[in-house]
Amino acid sequence: MKFLSPPDQAEYRRKVWDVVRQIPxxxxxxxxxxxxLIPPSKGMDPGDYAAWSARWVGGAMAACPxxxxxxxVINSQGKISLRPNAGAERQRQLLEDEGVEFxxxxxxxxxxxxxxxxxxxxxxxxxLVSIGGS
DNA sequence: TCCTTGACTCAGA
DNA sequence: CTCTGAGCCAAGG
Numbered sequence: 001m002k003f004l005s006p007p008d009q010a011e012y013r014r015k016v017w018d019v020v021r022q023i024p025x026x027x028x029x030x031x032x033x034x035x036x037l038i039p040p041s042k043g044m045d046p047g048d049y050a051a052w053s054a055r056w057v058g059g060a061m062a063a064c065p066x067x068x069x070x071x072x073v074i075n076s077q078g079k080i081s082l083r084p085n086a087g088a089e090r091q092r093q094l095l096e097d098e099g100v101e102f103x104x105x106x107x108x109x110x111x112x113x114x115x116x117x118x119x120x121x122x123x124x125x126x127x128l129v130s131i132g133g134s
Numbered sequence: 135t136c137c138t139t140g141a142c143t144c145a146g147a
Numbered sequence: 148c149t150c151t152g153a154g155c156c157a158a159g160g
Binding site: 030061 | 140144
């Protein structure tokens with residue numbers, strides 16, 4: 001799914017995967033968090049980007065390579081975003097195997113497992129937004 | 135060609 | 148804290 005595809009979708013998805021690969025085992029990141037690390041394409045309206053980038057990340061996950069730890073990416077509520085019949089149980093299983101715990105409602109405590117993001121150095125090397133924002 | 139269907143998030147109730 | 152609805156594009160049937 002992509003809604004409002006970014007001008008450079010292939011490029012965008014590649015960046016998303018690079019970021020996801022940095023998420024350490026036992027930690028999780030949200031779609032919005034990943035999106036916030038990647039700057040909008042030149043000329044793109046910041047408002048539109050903020051509104052749709054999270055979905056683009058979701059779209060990137062839908063087609064990610066096997067070496068991408070897609071299970072560590074969940075929604076802003078700390079819940080699995082996959083539909084029950086699309087691998088949600090598998091995702092939860094993978095996370096639990098890494099030590100991530102789910103509460104009674106099937107949510108992950110983001111205060112405990114949320115990833116802090118890649119190092120400033122890594123961000124610069126990959127052309128992502130720097131710490132401190134613009 | 136028309137209609138459905140998405141790995142999301144945020145504000146309101 | 149939980150549940151709803153809005154925002155909005157494109158590929159596939």
